[in-house]
Amino acid sequence: MPAIIGAALMMQTLNATVIANALPAMAEAFGVAPLRLNIAITIYLLATAIFLPLSGWIADRYGARRVFLTSIVLYAVGSVACGFAQTLDQMALARFIQGAAGAAMAPVGRLVLLRTTPKNELVGAMSVMTMPALLGPVIGPVLGGAIVTFADWPWIFFINLPIAAVGLVLAWRYIPDIREQGASRLDPLGIVLTGVGLACLIFGFETLGRDQANPVAVVGLFAVGLVALALYGRHAARTPHAVIDLSVFRKKTFNASVVGGAFMRIAMGANPFLLAMLLQVAFGMSAFAAGLMTFVSAVGALVMKTTAPPILRRFGFRSVLSVNAVIVGLSFMAYALFRPDWPHWAIMVVLGVGGFFRSLQFTSLNGMAYAEIKQDQMSRAATTSSMIQQLVQSIGIGLAASLLHGLMRYQGETRLTAAVVSPAFMIIGAVTMISMFWFLRLPKDAGDEMNGRAPR
Structure with a gap:
């Protein structure tokens, strides 16, 4: 079941990485500046944020499986609309449809997992769920780059259709119809x-x-x-x-995961956009070549998914999150050192190492969030977590675009260069380290129930 939910979520992760790599080609097709295409990412997050508050209640009222299946269908419809868009306004509307569907897909899938998995198995189950989802970032940059370079950008959206078809069949057959008995009134x-x-x-x-x-x-x-x-x-x-339910923020583990983790997710929202601008616009790489560079980051993330549970059992959430926050911040800062004359293998090594440690951080954050959450709070806690994740990702994209505009003006440049984009990675890396202040205040045994760690 975690693998099936993750396969459906792969549509979202695949689309997110593919579209980031295709932004320059889409900008040329629509006749707008590349930076203006950040709306194609942001409008998706906007729609998700608007409809996310309803997702938990709808799942409780109508059943998780029905809502999950409906969201897959609507996401496929939005993908088709994106592929046929002729203007930036049409693209924005189609992305809004995708975002509205995606608002239910992730939190409802997570909700099914939370309600059917014992807490001491949840970290492992979430790792399994996210492994198919991580295939999107693994194949997305390469696939997206190949489509943009050798075909045409609309196909980056049409590739969602076979994934949606398979997801519908598997979810219909294997996902249980979980719903809360006596669902709360609509607010x-x-x-x-x-x-x-x-x-x-x-x-x-x-x-x-x-x-x-x-x-x-x-x-x-x-x-x-x-x-x-x-x-x-x-x-x-x-x-x-x-x-x-704002009371969930009184739980130390949930607060650290959602609020402290927000600074990590700001960087994750900014990273694909900044890398696309650096490698394609500043370095002049083709979309395919840039995709080959960035997919290594997702390979590192996929490798980490198999090693995260034993690392957490050995060192605990507090130690892993605190130390790894510094490593992740430094990995983002290292991207500022990239130059056009760097050998491609060197760029790929740095990106791969960064992806490895970022995956450990997000596996830890997602697993720890629900350590103190009771079953009757799961629905609203999952919705709250998803809402904040979407908000901070949009903050990351807006921050990235704003930084590039500001750095261009400060340096008196009229186009994006490596000297303009590189300092943005330094700032983003520093932002991620702010999260340490939440992690260091956690108890030593925070979340141990979630990873099966023996008391010490």
């Missing part, structure tokens, strides 16, 4: 407040990455978003059936 006010708040913040960060961002509009978006989320905080304190 329409909470859904509106969280949807408006997250949408304004995500679109605000996307606007920061535009060539001619209106400062008043940007400030207005952030203000509306923060006010809406603040109002939701007051609403949730007085509403037992609030769509997002």
